[in-house]
Amino acid sequence: MAIEPDELNQSGRELAAMLKHLRKQAGLSGVRLAARCNMSQSKISRIESNKCHPSLLDVEQLLRGLKASPAVSAEVMAIARITQTEWQDGRGLRRKGLDKKQFQLAGLEASSTTFRYFLLSMVTGLLATPEYARASLAQAPPEQQAKAVAMKLDRQRVLFERSKQFTFILTEQAVRYPLIPPAELAIQIDRLASFTRQPNIRLGIIPMGVHFTSGALNTFTIYDETLATGELDLGAIVFRDSRDVQDLIRRFTSYESYALFGEQAREHLAAWAEHCRR
Numbered sequence: 001m002a003i004e005p006d007e008l009n010q011s012g013r014e015l016a017a018m019l020k021h022l023r024k025q026a027g028l029s030g031v032r033l034a035a036r037c038n039m040s041q042s043k044i045s046r047i048e049s050n051k052c053h054p055s056l057l058d059v060e061q062l063l064r065g066l067k068a069s070p071a072v073s074a075e076v077m078a079i080a081r082i083t084q085t086e087w088q089d090g091r092g093l094r095r096k097g098l099d100k101k102q103f104q105l106a107g108l109e110a111s112s113t114t115f116r117y118f119l120l121s122m123v124t125g126l127l128a129t130p131e132y133a134r135a136s137l138a139q140a141p142p143e144q145q146a147k148a149v150a151m152k153l154d155r156q157r158v159l160f161e162r163s164k165q166f167t168f169i170l171t172e173q174a175v176r177y178p179l180i181p182p183a184e185l186a187i188q189i190d191r192l193a194s195f196t197r198q199p200n201i202r203l204g205i206i207p208m209g210v211h212f213t214s215g216a217l218n219t220f221t222i223y224d225e226t227l228a229t230g231e232l233d234l235g236a237i238v239f240r241d242s243r244d245v246q247d248l249i250r251r252f253t254s255y256e257s258y259a260l261f262g263e264q265a266r267e268h269l270a271a272w273a274e275h276c277r278r
Contacts, residue, residue: 084241204259
C-alpha cells in the first residue's frame, strides 16, 4: 500500500476517531470497554483523543473488545499500521531549524544502547570529519549551518560511551563519495579506518563487485529493536511497528554477511585513501 505524507500526518487522528466511533456504536462506555480489554479507562481516553499512539496490540485488543467485524478490523488495522510510520519532510525540518533534527538525533542516541547503520551513499554524521560535516550541510540556510555542524560534531561523543554498541556498514560508494576534495576525503577515510579498532564499534565495508541477491538497497538506521529510520534525499521515514523494525534487522544481518571487517576492511580503506592522495 502506498503511503502519502499527508496520510501519515492524518492517520493518528483518523484512528482515534474511528475507535471512538466504534465504541459509541457498540453502546459501550470507556469504563466497560476498558474492563473488556484489561486496559485502563484513562488509556482508552488518551487513545480516543489522539494523545497517545496505541501499539498494534492495543488496537487489536480494542477491536476484540468492540466485537468489530473482520472487514472493519482490517480497515482499522491498516490505519493503525500507518500510524506506526512517520514522514519527516526535509523542507519542513529546514524551516523549523536544523538544530531541531540534531536535538532529536541526540535524544535517540542518548536513550538507545545498540545501533545499526547501513550507509548506502554517504558517511553518516557520527563518523564525519568537520570538513565532511560542513559539506554535507552546504545546501542548508547559511544562518543554520554553523550551529548544525557544531551540534553534529558534538554528538560524536556518544561513540566513546563503551556501554553503547555500534555497527556501521558502508558500501564502497558511501566511503568514496566525492563530497569533499580528494585530500580531505583521504582524511575522512583514515578516520573510518581508525574506528575499526575501537572496541564498541564494528565498522564494515562492502566493496564494489559484491553480488547482492536482494533488490534495491536503502540507507537506514536501527535503534535497539524498537525504532528505525530510512533516509531519502527529501526527508526521512520513521518506523515504530515492530514488524518493520525486525524486517530491517533481518536485512541488516544479511548485509553484514557481505561486509569486510577488521584487517580486511582496513586494507581496502587504506587503498582508497591512498588513491585519493595520488
